[in-house]
Amino acid sequence: MGLNTAPSPVSKEIARKSRPDGPAEPGQPLAEPAKEAWWYPFKKALPVYLFILPGVILFLVWTVYPLVNMFVMSFFQWNLVKPSIFLGFDNYARAFGDEIFWQALRNTIFYAVISVPGQLILGLAVALLVNQKLPFRAFFRTMFYLPVVSSWLVVSLIFMYLYNSQAGLLNYLLKDILHIIPSYQAWLQNPVTALFAICALGIWKGVGWTMVIFLAGLQSVPPTLYESAAMDGANTWRRFWHITLPLIRPTIVFATVMLSIGAFNVFIQVYVMTGGGPQHSTETLMTYMYSEAFKFLDLGYGAALSWIFAIGIFIISILEIRFLRRPVEY
Numbered sequence: 551m552g553l554n555t556a557p558s559p560v561s562k563e564i565a566r567k568s569r570p571d572g573p574a575e576p577g578q579p580l581a582e583p584a585k586e587a588w589w590y591p592f593k594k595a596l597p598v599y600l601f602i603l604p605g606v607i608l609f610l611v612w613t614v615y616p617l618v619n620m621f622v623m624s625f626f627q628w629n630l631v632k633p634s635i636f637l638g639f640d641n642y643a644r645a646f647g648d649e650i651f652w653q654a655l656r657n658t659i660f661y662a663v664i665s666v667p668g669q670l671i672l673g674l675a676v677a678l679l680v681n682q683k684l685p686f687r688a689f690f691r692t693m694f695y696l697p698v699v700s701s702w703l704v705v706s707l708i709f710m711y712l713y714n715s716q717a718g719l720l721n722y723l724l725k726d727i728l729h730i731i732p733s734y735q736a737w738l739q740n741p742v743t744a745l746f747a748i749c750a751l752g753i754w755k756g757v758g759w760t761m762v763i764f765l766a767g768l769q770s771v772p773p774t775l776y777e778s779a780a781m782d783g784a785n786t787w788r789r790f791w792h793i794t795l796p797l798i799r800p801t802i803v804f805a806t807v808m809l810s811i812g813a814f815n816v817f818i819q820v821y822v823m824t825g826g827g828p829q830h831s832t833e834t835l836m837t838y839m840y841s842e843a844f845k846f847l848d849l850g851y852g853a854a855l856s857w858i859f860a861i862g863i864f865i866i867s868i869l870e871i872r873f874l875r876r877p878v879e880y
Contacts, residue, residue: 624853641854653830654838662813668753673760681768695758706822709751713737741831767801803874807867814863835859
């Protein structure tokens with residue numbers, strides 16, 4: 551009687567589990583793939599997390615924590631020596647009843663309405679000019695961008711000299727050279743002209759930045775579109791209106807939002823040139839917040855003003871993106 555050499559069911563199961571993944575034997579179910587441990591994706595991305603960890607820590611310490619702490623301060627009559635007094639929403643109610651706050655808000659909006667379109671229009675015009683194949687094009691690009699990298703403090707002091715009521719260059723040109731005005735004007739001491747003078751400085755300094763942004767947008771427009779339009783008889787204006795503007799609309803939206811945020815943050819030139827005067831005619835939200843928080847040490851009220859200011863900028867930015875961003879049609 552011979553030995554039974556047929557494999558038993560137990561040995562078949564052991565062999566099936568021990569062999570590497572491959573085609574299953576006929577009649578056998580397919581083996582399920584091995585499941586990865588729950589921590590494997592985290593382990594795989596660990597170098598990325600370690601790389602961004604320092605930036606996240608700095609962001610939490612220098613941005614998130616001050617914002618949260620300032621929000622808490624806005625509900626108190628904050629005192630650096632004695633215990634602070636909880637006021638609830640009194641600081642916010644005080645802001646909406648503060649006439650100087652509304653004057654500062656009107657001045658800030660006026661500055662934005664004047665300076666933002668001025669920078670957009672002049673920046674686009676300069677970008678169109680220096681985008682052409684002209685001699686010394688790199689030199690002119692550098693000259694237009696030079697004010698952007700100049701210190702706000704330095705250019706504010708220079709413009710104070712230009713606006714000087716006695717020895718200022720502007721008065722010299724308008725009265726002694728061109729004879730447009732009958733006498734020297736105190737540009738920064740006059741409530742009517744002081745804010746316009748600050749707007750002029752903001753436009754002059756920001757044109758170079760807007761030019762660079764628009765240059766990037768203009769160079770992304772395919773030249774073949776202009777060639778096709780020219781072959782169809784479109785003049786320069788029609789090519790600009792129907793090709794250039796639609797294709798750089800995302801660039802216009804970006805520049806408008808960024809310039810608006812910058813305009814609402816106007817501070818250094820006002821603080822250096824006028825200090826918010828005369829009679830609060832150049833007071834802005836930033837200078838008023840600074841005065842309340844650091845001159846009068848009313849930190850709780852200053853924190854409330856800053857949060858009102860931040861929420862307002864956020865709403866304005868969302869509205870600008872919502873109404874300016876549309877599908878490109880040309």
